[in-house]
Amino acid sequence: MNDKPHLDVEALAELQDVMEDEFDVLIQTYLADSRSRIDGLKEALATADPEHFAKTAHSFKGSCINIGAPRLGGLCFEAEQLGKDATLEQAPAVLERIEAEFSEVAQRLQNFGQEV
Amino acid sequence: MKVLLAEDSASDRLILARLVSRLGHTVIEAEDGTEAVELFRETQPDLVLLDALMPRMDGMEAARQIKALAGERLVPLIFLTSLSGAGDLARCLEAGGDDFLVKPYNRVILEAKINAFNRMRALHQALSHQRDHIRRQNQQMLDEQRTARRVFDNIAHTGCLDAPNIRHHASPLSVFNGDVLFAAQRPGGGTLVFLGDFTGHGLPAAIGAMPVAEIFYGMAAKGFGAPDVLREINRKLRRILPIGMFCCGLMIEADFKHNSLRVWNGGLPDGWLLRAGGYRVAIPSRHLPLGVQEPDQFSASMTVLDAAPGDWLVMMTDGLPEAPNSAGESLGEEGVLSVLAGLKAGQEPFEALLARMQQHTGKPELADDLTLCCLQMVRAEAPEVMPDKIPESALTGPADWHCVYELREQTLADFNPLPLMLHICMEVPGLRSRSGEVYTLLSELYNNALEHGVLALSSEWKTSPGGFSRYYQERTRRLGNTDGHFIRFSLGHQPREGGGTLTVVCEDSGDGFDFTEYSDTVAHQQAASTGRYAGRGLEILRRMTRNLKVHGRGNRVEIVYDWWFPDAAITSGA
Secondary structure, three states, X not given: OOXXXXXXXXXXXXXXXXXXXXXXXXXXXXXXXXXXXXXXXHHHHHOOOHHHHHHHHHHHHHHHHHHOXXXXXXHXXXXXXXXXXXXXXXXXXXXXHHHXXXXXXXXXXXXXXXXX | OEEEEEXXXXXXXXHHHHHHHHXXXXXXXXXXXHHHHHHHHHHOOOEEEEEOOOOOOOHHHHHHHHHHHHXXXXXXXXXXXXXXXXXXXXXXXXXXXXXXXXXXXXXXXXXXXXHHHHHHHHHHHHHHHHHHHHHHHHHHHHHHHHHHHHHHHHHOOOOOOOOOOEEEEOOOOHHHHOEEEEEEEOOOOOEEEEEEEEOOOHHHHHHHHHHHHHHHHHHXXXXXXXXXXXXXXXXXXXXXXXXXXXXXXXXXXXXXXXXXXXXXXXXXXXXXXXXXXXXXEEEOOOOOOEOOOOOOOOOOOOEEEEOOOOOEEEEEOOHHHHOEOOOOOEOHHXXXXXXXXXXXXXXXXXXXXXXXXXXXXXXXXXXXXXXXEEEEOOOOOOOOOOOOOOOOOOOOOOXXXXXXXXXEOHHHHHOOOHHHHHHHHHOOXXXXXXXXXXXXXXXXXXXXXXXXXXXXXXXXXXXXXXXXXXXXXXXXXXXXXXXXXXXXXEEEEEEEXXXXXXXXXXXXXXXXXXXXXXXXXXXXXXXXXXXXXHHHHHHHHHHHOOEEEEEOOOXXXXXXXXXXXXXXXXXXXX
């Protein structure tokens, strides 16, 4: 478990400042990217491929950190560790929490975008 | 600046591309390692941002390939990573990364890093350009030196350095290190060798060498002796060289006919005369280098040494005694002497010195600024007919003329008239190919008139051991008083079918000497029996001329010399 916030509002505000009118494109890109990452994790789990699981989780972690979704990034880190240790027994549970957190983040990001 | 950005995560790519382009750079985006390498090859970016973990080819491998493609170009490579372990970060740098940037991206840090690498890149580029510039300039300098060397060689051809009795080592570009080595055969026989070492290096030294070469070869061919050549070199260098630049030199005039050497050393290491039986005579520097003194202060007085066929003369520039070994120690002149002292009978000093140098420096190649020359005394040969390079027409130049040239009193001591008289004779078309013979005729007549006529020196002295130097001392002493004396040359030439006839009458103011003894009866026996110089000199004249007459009390000698054009001689001989 981690007690990091769903969204790093400060980081997101800075991104908004940097991206200007492309901020919404960035959010949509992140969301689409993240969905394909989650599909990738599921696939790795189905084929029992811990290396692929770890790498996908790692990349997912990177984009979560950059976009300002620290709690989801933390979960991805847990998943990455499981893949690295090749102990995928607990992976389905972590993946479930990743999906739940992603829904939460997606919801909040949509709202964040609309606030502007 | 062109920045290549390789990152598989689309959202991360978007953020970073925006951050970089906001800094005013052009961004080229790649989605994985393979694409990054391809785009790098195509677009030649100035900086690369590379995600460490990517599909297809990961960042580490891409980094290796990009660094290989960049070659000498400095292309800073920054890894993008959310790796946190120190070991992972270290691996990025080992793969060729120059730095890393940790997610989440901080635009302040990103900007600072890009700017820092841009400065480094600019510095590297400036250094590379300077290096290339220096390389080009160096290449150009070497090309120029080679060209200059060819020009120099046209003036300072090898002369007779390749003669069998001369061994020498000189770097091909030694003239640019200030070393010069010239050797010429004198028109009447004998060899003139000059070894010089200019202060300084490069172009100034080479430029100073040019007139020295021209003076040496020009004057040697005209029959001038070593003192005249030295005086002229000193005068010229004194005039053209800046203060502080001069030429150390060693001049040798080897006379194989009389088995004597005249030597002059101004500033070079000791030269050595190696006689049979391991007997050595040093030739130390007794003069200031050339180009230092005003002409009226300059002394071209030569040291006269007796020598015999087989004796070696060794001369070197200071590059030889001073060459350092790996410990920075040099052989010194003592080291050179110990090599010469250790020579076995029949062993050549040249080989022994070079072998010792190679052993000393530990390198097969000798340094550039080291010149060594060894000259071996040989038996005199008959004057050879000089090959005539330019075919001469019989129609040009004076062929029928007469002149009288008289030298008086002090001038007898101060001036050598042979080059001037040789020059007059060489104006006759076709006679140039006989310059050696004509020089011998003139110099025998002149030396007889001066030494046995005016100075009344006895040739007996020359036959006694060590007498030659004594003879020269006495000669110098008596030249101090030539009051009332003269030598008069009457030269005349008439053309003949296929050649010409040169008539020379040489008269002097001396008491005369007993020529009758030689001229009437002795000539044939003389050559066979005693081999005394005066008799032999006269025999040479008799052999070379159609007619030799001695008039008066032995102080008026007349010769008639016939010559033919080379092809006419073949016709008449057939």
